[in-house]
Amino acid sequence: DMKVTQMPRYLIKRMGENVLLECGQDMSHETMYWYRQDPGLGLQLIYISYDVDSNSEGDIPKGYRVSRKKREHFSLILDSAKTNQTSVYFCASSSGTTGNTLYFGEGSRLIVV
């Protein structure tokens, strides 16, 4: 079954704490993504990973870093979370290059207080 799994689904953190969002996929897709979703701003690309240890900044990478040590796992790390990082984070994966479909996870809702 083709699936992208995100953990945790809901998270509340205090400002300054570290946050780890994890994503797994069972399709052996080489490309994985992290987006954040905010009302009116749509889905904004944070980071993209083209394979293990081959990561590239997206459009809004500031305040985030990523790790991809296995093809099936892609982590998003927030070192010292800020209140403006409160959002819904989506992980996605795809195969190939231009024209291939993105498969999204269910999302991780992060609240930073």
Added chain:
Amino acid sequence: GDSVTQTEGLVTLTEGLPVMLNCTYQSTYSPFLFWYVQHLNEAPKLLLKSFTDNKRPEHQGFHATLHKSSSSFHLQKSSAQLSDSALYYCALSSFNNAGAKLTFGGGTRLTVRP
């Protein structure tokens, strides 16, 4: 850089009326265009995508035509259904220095009323 513009943030329709959601784009290359749909509390999923030739993609009654001359990929449906209420994203796939990436528009929330 690449960008996607969806001019309507909110669209409210009565069931049975036609749907048209606007999407225009800017890209250095000749990109693929997509429409993704996200129902409440669900993940976004692909609705349809453009072809390299002049075929018009269709799915679940929705269709979209890529017009390169006007850089548009508007989403249309002849008759809206209540179940069409969702958030719709237009997106383009293009290349950066490292490889391909997908850029989304701001989204259009469609509400269909009885």
